[in-house]
Amino acid sequence: MSRRTSQDAIPDTREERASYLNAGQGLGSWLLTHDHKRIALLYLISITFFFAVAGCAAALIRADLLTPEADLLSNEGYNRAFSLHGIIMVWFFLIPSIPNVFGNFLIPLMIGARDVAFPRLNLASWYIFMAGGLLTLAIVVMGGVDTGWTFYTPYSSTYSNAYVIGALAAVFISGFSSILTGLNFIVTVHKCRAPGMTWGRLPLFVWSHYATSVIFVLATPVLSITLLLVALERIFGVGIFDPALGGDPLLFQHLFWFYSHPAVYIMVLPAMGVVTELITAAAHKRVFGYWFIAGSSIAIAVIGFLVWGHHMFVAGQSPYASAVFSFLSIVVAVPSAIKVYNWTATLHKGEILLDGPFLFALAFIGLFVVGGLTGLMLAMLAIDVHVHDTYFVVAHFHYIMVGGTVSAFFGALHYWWPKITGRLHSDLWSRVSAILIFGGFNMTFFPQFLLGYEGMPRRYHVYDPSFQVLNVMSSVGASILGLGYLLPLTYLLWSLRYGKPAGPNPWGATGLEWSVASPPPKHNFETIPLVATGPYRYPLEADAPDEGEGEKEAERV
Amino acid sequence: MTASLRLVLVWAALMGLLALTIGASFLPLGPVLPVISYAIAAAKAGLVLWFFMELREEGGLARLAGMAGFIWLAFLLTLLAADLTTR
Numbered sequence: 001m002s003r004r005t006s007q008d009a010i011p012d013t014r015e016e017r018a019s020y021l022n023a024g025q026g027l028g029s030w031l032l033t034h035d036h037k038r039i040a041l042l043y044l045i046s047i048t049f050f051f052a053v054a055g056c057a058a059a060l061i062r063a064d065l066l067t068p069e070a071d072l073l074s075n076e077g078y079n080r081a082f083s084l085h086g087i088i089m090v091w092f093f094l095i096p097s098i099p100n101v102f103g104n105f106l107i108p109l110m111i112g113a114r115d116v117a118f119p120r121l122n123l124a125s126w127y128i129f130m131a132g133g134l135l136t137l138a139i140v141v142m143g144g145v146d147t148g149w150t151f152y153t154p155y156s157s158t159y160s161n162a163y164v165i166g167a168l169a170a171v172f173i174s175g176f177s178s179i180l181t182g183l184n185f186i187v188t189v190h191k192c193r194a195p196g197m198t199w200g201r202l203p204l205f206v207w208s209h210y211a212t213s214v215i216f217v218l219a220t221p222v223l224s225i226t227l228l229l230v231a232l233e234r235i236f237g238v239g240i241f242d243p244a245l246g247g248d249p250l251l252f253q254h255l256f257w258f259y260s261h262p263a264v265y266i267m268v269l270p271a272m273g274v275v276t277e278l279i280t281a282a283a284h285k286r287v288f289g290y291w292f293i294a295g296s297s298i299a300i301a302v303i304g305f306l307v308w309g310h311h312m313f314v315a316g317q318s319p320y321a322s323a324v325f326s327f328l329s330i331v332v333a334v335p336s337a338i339k340v341y342n343w344t345a346t347l348h349k350g351e352i353l354l355d356g357p358f359l360f361a362l363a364f365i366g367l368f369v370v371g372g373l374t375g376l377m378l379a380m381l382a383i384d385v386h387v388h389d390t391y392f393v394v395a396h397f398h399y400i401m402v403g404g405t406v407s408a409f410f411g412a413l414h415y416w417w418p419k420i421t422g423r424l425h426s427d428l429w430s431r432v433s434a435i436l437i438f439g440g441f442n443m444t445f446f447p448q449f450l451l452g453y454e455g456m457p458r459r460y461h462v463y464d465p466s467f468q469v470l471n472v473m474s475s476v477g478a479s480i481l482g483l484g485y486l487l488p489l490t491y492l493l494w495s496l497r498y499g500k501p502a503g504p505n506p507w508g509a510t511g512l513e514w515s516v517a518s519p520p521p522k523h524n525f526e527t528i529p530l531v532a533t534g535p536y537r538y539p540l541e542a543d544a545p546d547e548g549e550g551e552k553e554a555e556r557v
Numbered sequence: 558m559t560a561s562l563r564l565v566l567v568w569a570a571l572m573g574l575l576a577l578t579i580g581a582s583f584l585p586l587g588p589v590l591p592v593i594s595y596a597i598a599a600a601k602a603g604l605v606l607w608f609f610m611e612l613r614e615e616g617g618l619a620r621l622a623g624m625a626g627f628i629w630l631a632f633l634l635t636l637l638a639a640d641l642t643t644r
């Protein structure tokens with residue numbers, strides 16, 4: 001049979017002939033789909049695009065920082081480049097990345113449902129997201145914004161001459177997409193679980209997405225209202241943040257970080273869920289401390305709301321409040337540490353397969369630990385006074401968001417790619433790109449810890465010549481990192497056409513998503529499964545030889 | 558009590574509370590005024606949630622979900638106050 005297109009490939013099973021990918025043809029069948037799997041792919045394509053746009057902005061920034069002088073970008077241009085990078089990366093890549101792509105694709109499959117609770121709302125959420133994203137792009141074309149992704153007042157409300165209102169509107173709009181997705185996931189997990197799928201049998205990926213959804217629903221409205229208030233002050237001069245008009249200058253930071261600190265957990269909790277799945281599958285072992293991992297997701301979602309003041313230690317916040325926020329910030333590290341210990345304990349005495357997804361998971365753990373521990377340093381009042389608004393902070397949050405979340409995103413992409421597309425990708429190349437990304441990442445961001453500690457402030461492109469060596473290292477690292485991100489694009493797309501058929505369970509993993517064909521049929525399950533056991537019941541073969549399904553098992557050493 | 562009568566009564570109560578808010582704004586209450594206004598607003602929101610949004614007919618889970626927003630608002634206000642009152 002010819003293999004002209006990816007959908008034309010040799011059907012190796014009866015199910016593959018009728019998968020969600022070929023259940024309808026033409027653009028209309030994608031743009032009007034209610035299928036959570038197709039919506040996940042719409043998100044995958046759109047966030048990859050936004051990732052590339054924001055990545056180009058990062059490339060401009062790193063190129064400009066090669067020399068201590070301002071030789072590539074004007075001062076204005078530099079401000080607009082890092083604002084664009086931050087706004088697009090945060091709201092149009094990181095926040096929707098894992099939940100909207102993998103959460104959408106996997107939650108119904110993992111809990112034994114045919115779709116999310118509100119399929120139309122799911123599609124609406126993608127359109128709202130695209131409206132916000134395209135508005136952002138329009139603003140970029142018109143000239144951009146220069147406020148940074150944080151939109152701090154009074155600059156954003158009073159002084160900036162850029163398209164602040166448009167950027168606020170774009171983020172405001174995309175917020176509704178987050179809220180609707182969160183609502184959808186919460187109701188799906190409560191109402192659509194297959195018979196026997198008790199809360200204690202949910203894969204930990206689902207628990208972490210449940211916790212994320214709670215943050216989506218409870219934090220995002222605060223951001224929306226805050227941005228609206230900035231717009232009110234900017235357009236009508238209503239005194240909310242400007243003390244000259246009777247406002248409170250710190251109120252903006254309080255309200256903004258009440259959303260934006262939990263938003264860090266929106267980015268990292270789904271990544272933790274991914275890593276839990278990757279680690280158990282690679283170790284082929286039951287997860288260590290199921291309830292501790294599930295409970296720590298919920299604890300992070302709740303305590304994460306109580307720490308926002310750590311962004312305001314030098315902003316004029318009362319020192320008593322700062323002490324409280326400092327203490328709470330240290331407390332929120334405990335559930336994160338619990339997860340790290342549990343992953344490590346799961347690996348202990350495991351039969352570890354060093355495949356691509358596992359390397360990405362390992363990269364996540366290592367980089368997340370560095371990001372988390374430097375976060376503890378920043379939570380200390382005295383250290384924060386020294387390194388506030390320096391590259392130390394920039395390095396810290398990139399370790400969490402890029403080292404952590406983006407590594408997990410790529411891990412998820414490699415691990416579930418055979419399920420999503422029905423094709424195996426090259427394991428060798430996935431290991432190469434995991435190593436490139438890990439190495440390039442550290443070379444980019446580790447020097448920034450040193451730069452920050454020595455006092456280089458963030459958001460400046462003219463710097464003291466003594467900082468140049470470290471900046472050049474960082475820019476070279478960023479090129480390697482960029483290559484590492486481009487590489488998967490090539491072999492993953494290659495696999496669409498030339499990859500071997502994956503079969504239902506190429507990793508020999510547990511979980512309902514691996515019990516259906518790859519790619520899954522349109523409605524996931526022909527008959528809704530009856531769940532009789534908990535998750536992660538490894539080893540598959542030794543316990544029940546008649547349940548064995550992974551050909552990969554033979555290759556394990 | 559019929560359903561429509563109940564709705565009318567709740568509506569009347571909301572209007573009464575609105576009148577109270579307006580009335581209070583004319584009294585020389587000073588710094589106590591915002592506290593009173595917020596208390597009245599909270600009572601109105603409670604009536605809307607309980608009757609118009611029909612939380613009274615829902616189970617514990619839906620009530621908890623309805624309450625969650627207020628619990629989180631309490632987080633926000635408590636820690637905001639921790640800064641404002643000690644600055």
Ligand SMILES: [Cu+2]
Pocket residue numbers: 260261264307308310311
């Ligand atoms: Cu924070």
